[in-house]
Amino acid sequence: MRNLTLLTDLYQLTMGQGYFAEGKHEQLAAFDIFFRPNKLITYSVAAGFDQAAEYLENLSFTDDDIAYLRSLGIFREDFLAYLRKLRFTGDVVSVKEGEIVFPYEPILTVKAPMIQAQLVETALLTFVNHQTLIASKAAKICAQAGGGVMEFGLRRAQGADAGIYGARAAIIGGCVGTSNVLAGKMFSVPVSGTMAHSWVMNFPTELEAFRAYARSFPENCLLLVDTYDTLKSGVPNAIRVFKELRESGYEPKGIRLDSGDLAYLSKEARKMLDEAGFPKAIICASGDLDEYSVRSLKEQGAKIDSWGIGTKLITSADMPALGGVYKLCAVFEDGKEIPKIKLSDTTEKITNPGMKEVWRLYDRETGKAVADLITREGETIDAPLEIFHPVETWKRMTLTDFSVRKLREPLIKGGKRVRSSLPLKEIHAYFAAEYGRFWEEYTRLDVPHIYKVDLSEQLHALKSEMVRMHGKGE
């Protein structure tokens, strides 16, 4: 277990000393993690809470950490002594991993003594931003592929953790496996991979390379056929080896294409395999793919059974950061909540104050999700319910026959984890089931409908009042 307690921005510690000096460090405060709209975020798949919980449970400055902080020459000894004993003692609620979430929803809320709540901001954002980003990208790609997507991006990942936790997130979003062996071991997920071009180049001929591989892996023989000439050399040599395999009592797995016109080559290769008596041999494709190229290949009728997706998945290349933020929503005095708001000239950037709940409303007839609703903590939801757009408040809708579900639940209470880590398979299954409850209009790639995330009357009233007061104040 790596100790990542120092994985924070320096200002969390300077503010910590400031609060300590002012006697405010143990004041209870609450912060929400949420993200703002972006044209590429139609829906997101929340992830990273497991890593967040592990980090919080292990939070503890070592003597070595304290010595380092002392060496910076800006911290007081009494503050350093306080840090040495600091553990995370707060509460965290969050949505489930794999939950479909939308802009403005507080997907995680930390309630803890101010100094702790600030200290953990940076690392929590790092984990949740990263894994949610990659899980969401994977979900988009897998939706286009319709299954069979493998994560192949480790060599292009932004460091080891990006590869490891990126693979984890990719599985949550729908990938069926990863090439990353360490991720496979850590998270018990299927690993896949057979050979690279260098294998083929390392034998006098392609045929000899294929035969050698078949000797070693007769039960798992998937051959890379594009090293020299896919249709003239690669596929014919593969078929020859597949026939030899079958004579020895083994059925081949299939072939992989890693370059060239994947639509054309896959269709031709399919015909050749079928004609040779190998209709069950799969065709795997890889090479700089993403949700758009996968869709295009499907539209062209490409005969691809399995997809290896690398760089563009593991880096979320068209949007490499989610941009989630961590904002103060309340402080507590004598157990009483004092809501806090962050103002901005941009209406969309004004935060939602106070302790909140997030609810999902489902139409009873279709079972489909209709809207999400953010309320104050402790509100109840009764039919009929009038929901309205938080900015364009004239956009209203009355719901009568609906069911409702709270999206958030405790993750940590009093510093102890209360929600256990789930197998990735279960997390993905949870996401997949929930995805089925969304109309395709909300999740499609092009010009999706914007899913409604509204505020309750009470929360809207609180927010309006606080904006009005601030307008008068400062």
Place this chain on the structure above:
Amino acid sequence: MRNLTLLTDLYQLTMGQGYFAEGKHEQLAAFDIFFRPNKLITYSVAAGFDQAAEYLENLSFTDDDIAYLRSLGIFREDFLAYLRKLRFTGDVVSVKEGEIVFPYEPILTVKAPMIQAQLVETALLTFVNHQTLIASKAAKICAQAGGGVMEFGLRRAQGADAGIYGARAAIIGGCVGTSNVLAGKMFSVPVSGTMAHSWVMNFPTELEAFRAYARSFPENCLLLVDTYDTLKSGVPNAIRVFKELRESGYEPKGIRLDSGDLAYLSKEARKMLDEAGFPKAIICASGDLDEYSVRSLKEQGAKIDSWGIGTKLITSADMPALGGVYKLCAVFEDGKEIPKIKLSDTTEKITNPGMKEVWRLYDRETGKAVADLITREGETIDAPLEIFHPVETWKRMTLTDFSVRKLREPLIKGGKRVRSSLPLKEIHAYFAAEYGRFWEEYTRLDVPHIYKVDLSEQLHALKSEMVRMHGKGE
């Protein structure tokens, strides 16, 4: 020290077992890391070799790793027993960290028994691709800022390592510090940061928040002035606290702007600070900046002394992967080199075969770099030298008065590190000195000249011959 031995693609291990079964696993082989041209790569700053060396020196499968591999059901016991004892025993040469490098140059070459050379491919690419990418992005941003750039991106990094090693790479590329405390500790680099908006929101008024901070950090008082209204409230309140500080015998550090029109606000704030008697108080700016917005702000005459750069630096947002590859260039039989080439329909994708050297040629009169030359290993370079474009071979130039330097040197010999880790300050200084030897035409942001990277006559002849032979063969 984390053991990252399993941080590899599964196919490295399936190929490993294949080589093992064929008795080829201990054949010496050499692989080059290089990257191909990309419109955003005008020059790159090599980095990641320190992490690569650490990884190679620590390569060792644990019993637990072996048990996991056994559980996959595809590996033979004799192979697993071999893996258990495997260590990296090969040689690695690379350019220095901080070296300016260009497409096609082998920036690192591994020469090792085949099984080892394949096993380490993935992790080496991960480290070198990531750190080179971020060091290069930082160099571009710092060139525009002209100094004073701080790396602030941890919360948007793709996982913990992306934040930690990204901060390291950013320092190599020219950042003067990072907000990331763990990176500061691990690499002995300056850390910076003072307060967030939440600090200001946590006091009844902005003025009280500023005063509280000044009490805790009288010697390091840099105040965030944009929480409410930068010019009407933030800067006047800061000036008031600065005056109080001065009365107590301290000089203030300055202010930070994190939103709004940074050009306008910085110019107005500068005037206000100067008029109040604080011409030495610095103005720090942050908020979604990159090399283009920094340049634009400078062109508008923004009065910004220090820059906090986050998301777009730590993710290299416009190009989040370098795309470096690892290609077989030679195998050895009885100590004799047998060059290997990877063909492609795309001329630019054909690899340079055999063991190579990379040289930089400097004009003696100006001291400036003229071109890089890739030769076969063991070649010497004498004046006059005719260099030519490797594809458009009619483009030729004769050099007479030049000095020459080999860019690569041993990093690991027989599995043991022979080049020690350098302080980041020295690595950056090395980069900065070399950067000064490049004409601005090669490093500018818009439409840069393409720096020449040519092949020697001998290497070109070998490559042409191998392409010709393959054309006949396969």
